[in-house]
Amino acid sequence: MRGLFVTATDTGVGKTVLSATLLAAMLAAGEAVRAHKPAVTGLEDPGEIAARGEWPPDHELLARVARLEPEEVSPLRYGPAVAPHLAARLAGECVDPARLLAAARAGEDGVEAARVVEGVGGLLTPLTDTYSVCDLAVELALPVVIAARPGLGTINHTLLTLAAARAAGLRVAAVVLTPWPGRPQRLELSNHATISALGGVEVHGLATVPSPDPAALARAGEALPWRRWLAKPPSPHRALRAQLA
Ligand SMILES: Nc1ncnc2c1ncn2[C@@H]1O[C@H](COP(=O)(O)OP(=O)(O)O)[C@@H](O)[C@H]1O
Ligand SMILES: [Mg+2]
Structure with missing residues (x-):
């Protein structure tokens, strides 16, 4: 499967905006895309x-951008603002991890679309009592992009998430600090450099996207x-050959 798994250091960090x-950007570049x-x-x-303002709920925004139906993007939709395992329990549902995996892989046999899977909460958030966002990411085997806050506290949260992902x-693939200020100050610049150095990871900033308009989103994603x-x-053999050449 071709795609990216977007997780974050916490809920409300910017996974949906980043996804x-x-x-x-992928669609604007002519890629076939799928969102999940x-x-x-x-x-x-x-x-x-109230907090969303003019931004639609996650599955609606991702569906609008990827030109899918919201129900196709997210098969499980709940009213209360609680973690998915509790939301399912409150709704009297029992969610089978096999069903979550099958839904994330839907359409895999068709065109090799670039798939963006947005996690829920952070990496260790439970999707069911026995299956976490991390478990799903491992089964999908997609490279992970971590959305993180640019400000105070982010070094610890980001390094913990990196450690959990690698374990x-x-x-x-990268850490994306979001929203990255137009004029970053000493704190943000230092966080960027420190996460890169201590985490051994590539770090980028995602500028503030002014509205959920596809053109504005594509411009930000293109960066x-x-x-x-x-x-x-590259395969380990190819990487080794390149080093020896
Ligand atoms: N690059 C950005 N541009 C605009 N708003 C952002 C950006 N990054 C984060 N935000 C804001 O942060 C909040 C949470 O973003 P969201 O993508 O919904 O987080 P998550 O999906 O991780 O819960 C939203 O209010 C969103 O508008
Ligand atoms: Mg979201």
């Missing part, structure tokens, strides 16, 4: 609705090296 910018979100919660929570055997992230890593 939408990636999808919009294993579960959305908080659809009927007044605080969540699970995930390949981390990220998603083509390289999507490319298969």
